[in-house]
Amino acid sequence: MSAPLPKRLWQKFERSRVGRSIFRVGLPESNLERSQAMVSSFLLHMQPAKVNRHSLRASYSFGLGLISLYLFLILVGTGVLLMFYYVPSTERAYDTMKDLEFVVSAGLLMRNMHRWAAHLMVLFVLLHLCRVFYTGAYKRPREFNWVLGVGLFLLTLALSFTGYLLPWDQLAFWAITVGTSIASYAPYIGPKLRYLMLGGNVVGQEALIRFYALHVFVLPAVAGLMVAIHLWRVRKDGGLSHPNEPGDVVEQVDLGQLPTNKTYGLMELARGTTLQVGQNPDDEVFSWPHLVFRELLLFLIVMAVVLFLAIFWNAPLEEFANPIHPPNPAKAPWYFLGLQELVSYSAFWGGVVVPGLLVTALLLLPYIDRKRQGVGRWFARERRVAITIFTVCLLAAIAFTVIGTYFRGPNWGWQEPWKRPPPAAEGH
Amino acid sequence: MAEGSLRHFYGWFTVLGLLVGGLVVLGYYKDEYREWKDYQKKFIHEEMHRAATPQQLATAKRIPVEVRQILLPDLNRVDRCTTCHLAVEDPSYGGYPQPLAYHPLNEQHPPEKFGCTVCHRGQGRATTVADAHGNVPHWDEPMLPLQYIQASCGKCHQAADNPAAPELARGEQVFEESGCRGCHKLGGTGGILGPELDKVGAHRSADWLKKHFLKPAAVSPGSGMPPQKLSEANLEAITLFMLSQTGETAPGYYASMKVIPSAAEGQRLFTQKGCIGCHSVGGKGGDIGPALDDVGLRRAPEWIVRHFRDPQVVSPGTVMPQFGFTETEARALTDFLLHLRDQKVALSLPSFMDQVERGHDVYRKYGCAGCHGQDGKGGVPNPNAKTAQLVPDLIHVADGYTKDELKARILKGQHEINALDPKRPPPPLYMPGWGGTIKDAEVNDLVAYLISLKPKGEDAGF
Numbered sequence: 001m002s003a004p005l006p007k008r009l010w011q012k013f014e015r016s017r018v019g020r021s022i023f024r025v026g027l028p029e030s031n032l033e034r035s036q037a038m039v040s041s042f043l044l045h046m047q048p049a050k051v052n053r054h055s056l057r058a059s060y061s062f063g064l065g066l067i068s069l070y071l072f073l074i075l076v077g078t079g080v081l082l083m084f085y086y087v088p089s090t091e092r093a094y095d096t097m098k099d100l101e102f103v104v105s106a107g108l109l110m111r112n113m114h115r116w117a118a119h120l121m122v123l124f125v126l127l128h129l130c131r132v133f134y135t136g137a138y139k140r141p142r143e144f145n146w147v148l149g150v151g152l153f154l155l156t157l158a159l160s161f162t163g164y165l166l167p168w169d170q171l172a173f174w175a176i177t178v179g180t181s182i183a184s185y186a187p188y189i190g191p192k193l194r195y196l197m198l199g200g201n202v203v204g205q206e207a208l209i210r211f212y213a214l215h216v217f218v219l220p221a222v223a224g225l226m227v228a229i230h231l232w233r234v235r236k237d238g239g240l241s242h243p244n245e246p247g248d249v250v251e252q253v254d255l256g257q258l259p260t261n262k263t264y265g266l267m268e269l270a271r272g273t274t275l276q277v278g279q280n281p282d283d284e285v286f287s288w289p290h291l292v293f294r295e296l297l298l299f300l301i302v303m304a305v306v307l308f309l310a311i312f313w314n315a316p317l318e319e320f321a322n323p324i325h326p327p328n329p330a331k332a333p334w335y336f337l338g339l340q341e342l343v344s345y346s347a348f349w350g351g352v353v354v355p356g357l358l359v360t361a362l363l364l365l366p367y368i369d370r371k372r373q374g375v376g377r378w379f380a381r382e383r384r385v386a387i388t389i390f391t392v393c394l395l396a397a398i399a400f401t402v403i404g405t406y407f408r409g410p411n412w413g414w415q416e417p418w419k420r421p422p423p424a425a426e427g428h
Numbered sequence: 429m430a431e432g433s434l435r436h437f438y439g440w441f442t443v444l445g446l447l448v449g450g451l452v453v454l455g456y457y458k459d460e461y462r463e464w465k466d467y468q469k470k471f472i473h474e475e476m477h478r479a480a481t482p483q484q485l486a487t488a489k490r491i492p493v494e495v496r497q498i499l500l501p502d503l504n505r506v507d508r509c510t511t512c513h514l515a516v517e518d519p520s521y522g523g524y525p526q527p528l529a530y531h532p533l534n535e536q537h538p539p540e541k542f543g544c545t546v547c548h549r550g551q552g553r554a555t556t557v558a559d560a561h562g563n564v565p566h567w568d569e570p571m572l573p574l575q576y577i578q579a580s581c582g583k584c585h586q587a588a589d590n591p592a593a594p595e596l597a598r599g600e601q602v603f604e605e606s607g608c609r610g611c612h613k614l615g616g617t618g619g620i621l622g623p624e625l626d627k628v629g630a631h632r633s634a635d636w637l638k639k640h641f642l643k644p645a646a647v648s649p650g651s652g653m654p655p656q657k658l659s660e661a662n663l664e665a666i667t668l669f670m671l672s673q674t675g676e677t678a679p680g681y682y683a684s685m686k687v688i689p690s691a692a693e694g695q696r697l698f699t700q701k702g703c704i705g706c707h708s709v710g711g712k713g714g715d716i717g718p719a720l721d722d723v724g725l726r727r728a729p730e731w732i733v734r735h736f737r738d739p740q741v742v743s744p745g746t747v748m749p750q751f752g753f754t755e756t757e758a759r760a761l762t763d764f765l766l767h768l769r770d771q772k773v774a775l776s777l778p779s780f781m782d783q784v785e786r787g788h789d790v791y792r793k794y795g796c797a798g799c800h801g802q803d804g805k806g807g808v809p810n811p812n813a814k815t816a817q818l819v820p821d822l823i824h825v826a827d828g829y830t831k832d833e834l835k836a837r838i839l840k841g842q843h844e845i846n847a848l849d850p851k852r853p854p855p856p857l858y859m860p861g862w863g864g865t866i867k868d869a870e871v872n873d874l875v876a877y878l879i880s881l882k883p884k885g886e887d888a889g890f
Binding site for chain 2: 098102293300303311312317
């Protein structure tokens with residue numbers, strides 16, 4: 001049977017002089033070449049040559065981390081294109097939004113993709129965090145990678161929040177006004193913190209330029225670096241968690257305690273078991289094509305979803321920001337509405353204590369919950385206490401967010417969404 | 429490694445690749461298809477149809493399909509209206525249906541300096557019909573209906589000065605005569621019972637304003653404003669005038685162009701510069717310079733204009749100083765002098781009025797009629813007021829007050845109005861104190877006017 005046409009054309013190219021200069025290994029035909037393909041390519045070498053079948057199972061990881069990464073890449077790509085037009089000035093930012101919509105080729109499409117990918121990224125990073133929790137994948141030796149992951153979740157929120165201001169419309173202006181005032185409820189440092197974020201006491205040009213600099217440079221650079229470390233640690237910590245992992249990992253022996261009158265083999269200097277112990281070669285498949293192809297397919301799926309959303313739904317753009325006409329109620333971005341709902345009960349408890357405790361608990365989780373039970377399995381029975389606590393907190397967060405989003409009307413009063421009066425014929 | 433599983437991958441790659449490819453094509457199509465392109469093609473088609481010579485046909489075929497825009501940096505606007513309205517400057521398209529109609533009156537307001545939206549409103553940056561005409565959510569400035577277009581003249585020009593905007597002038601007249609200023613401030617003059625009106629035209633629609641005049645509480649719940657009895661024509665006129673009050677200020681070039689050299693502007697200058705100190709009109713005034721009653725008969729308009737610019741040029745040796753009038757001011761003053769032959773114009777100069785007439789002007793200026801009725805005749809409802817649920821008329825104030833008491837009453841006001849029924853809400857209208865707003869000379873004139881309202885022949889002690 002002859003190979004399909006695209007494959008034959010590709011092979012012709014890679015055997016040419018130019019092709020051989022670019023690709024160190026061609027399309028692999030043997031297992032040796034499959035390994036070489038992985039380790040000799042810059043883009044592929046961060047992944048292992050062989051991968052556990054369990055890690056490939058879609059029903060285990062759902063590809064949530066990878067989806068988050070793809071969304072991040074789409075955001076970087078569309079974000080750079082948007083930067084070619086955007087001007088971070090209170091006088092011109094809104095006009096550039098209008099120009100993107102009306103006269104820039106594919107401007108609206110790029111803005112829509114950026115907006116929807118940003119919302120999806122917040123959602124998928126959270127889902128990824130939940131997946132890692134429910135499969136116990138934060139346990140030794142992956143504790144620190146969990147901490148990095150929580151940091152990346154917070155960074156994602158910060159990226160989305162700083163981007164929210166940039167269109168300089170009513171939605172942006174009041175969401176940031178509300179969001180930053182939540183920060184000011186922190187005792188002692190709160191008002192100073194808000195002043196630091198806004199460069200003043202109200203949202204204005206200084207706030208816009210700060211949010212812009214954070215959004216297009218500082219936060220993406222930090223997030224990019226942390227993603228790299230996060231991925232590095234995934235490999236160094238033994239790949240994706242799975243049920244048959246060795247109980248411990250290899251540790252170096254304190255060399256000072258060893259007699260020095262002999263030479264040692266590498267095996268003698270290590271304690272514990274290596275990552276490979278307990279892994280059956282029959283459980284492993286070559287990353288090329290099993291992992292790489294799946295990853296590429298997932299990228300196509302993510303791209304299709306984002307394109308679909310961007311083609312059929314426009315990113316919101318309200319009136320030009322007007323500091324003397326607050327909407328009623330003024331709402332923060334959706335992922336902070338649970339927080340805003342809590343703040344409506346008590347600024348100190350809801351705005352400071354509860355979120356502060358939640359973030360601290362998330363960061364310390366792997367150091368508190370240390371038993372190596374139920375790693376690599378969803379909802380393991382041995383972990384029901386931890387799972388119950390986490391689920392209650394998660395459901396509460398979702399409930400408060402839903403209430404804040406759909407059940408709060410003027411003056412933050414209770415209002416069922418199906419009883420909302422139709423929008424007035426004339427605003428103001 | 430089974431080839432079968434690879435084939436499985438190829439199937440998915442094909443399906444998803446086609447899906448993403450299809451979506452990219454769809455996204456490209458949606459982006460590339462813009463409704464203005466249809467309008468431009470129709471225009472090109474029309475131009476080709478009109479072409480009489482092969483050269484004209486070739487020119488028409490070369491018209492590019494592209495976004496047209498007028499950049500107005502001083503006005504902070506970009507108007508892309510001409511992307512669809514391609515023939516606004518071509519008189520041969522007079523009478524064509526939109527979007528290809530010709531726009532007359534381009535001489536005073538050249539499109540390249542003024543664009544479109546500064547008068548017509550709407551969303552200049554937009555390139556779809558719905559968005560550009562502005563009747564879309566989240567856009568505050570929909571297009572002004574053509575029947576109210578004269579409101580835009582009032583954004584820059586004095587309403588009364590503009591012969592091209594008679595409806596605007598009439599609207600201002602209705603506004604002043606209805607006594608709106610009794611409760612509302614406009615341009616810093618007026619009462620405090622209602623909101624200021626300086627920007628009302630920027631955020632209220634014509635429909636809202638009309639409803640508001642006829643039944644204020646229907647659109648502004650809790651409003652104490654009495655419903656206005658306005659004829660249909662007056663209602664439209666005052667609505668138009670309100671729409672002209674947008675609070676916008678014209679920058680640089682536009683501010684310098686906004687004075688129309690009209691007789692009304694000339695009259696203001698004539699009074700302001702104290703011309704009457706040397707010249708006389710109708711026998712009143714100084715006698716250093718000649719009387720001006722018939723100057724329009726004696727001198728050609730051009731002579732008068734040059735005289736204002738530099739008196740020595742046309743009357744060597746004259747003692748009249750050079751005031752440094754601009755060309756526009758000189759033309760306005762000339763226009764006024766030419767109108768002096770008209771008795772009515774001459775008599776409206778303040779120096780010709782007696783105290784009662786001036787007082788009547790004050791009564792109008794501060795909108796007293798808004799509550800006390802035209803000429804103090806009353807009749808304005810004030811629900812639950814003890815005085816027959818009406819604001820009291822002023823015809824007989826001479827019987828109850830001395831001049832000083834009346835003056836004190838105007839300056840101090842009366843904030844507590846006795847209620848007919850204490851259980852019902854208090855009367856919405858009350859007398860604000862005008863001290864600090866009204867000038868001392870004006871109160872004296874006003875008091876004289878109010879005292880004069882008492883019908884002749886009626887005795888104080890009937």
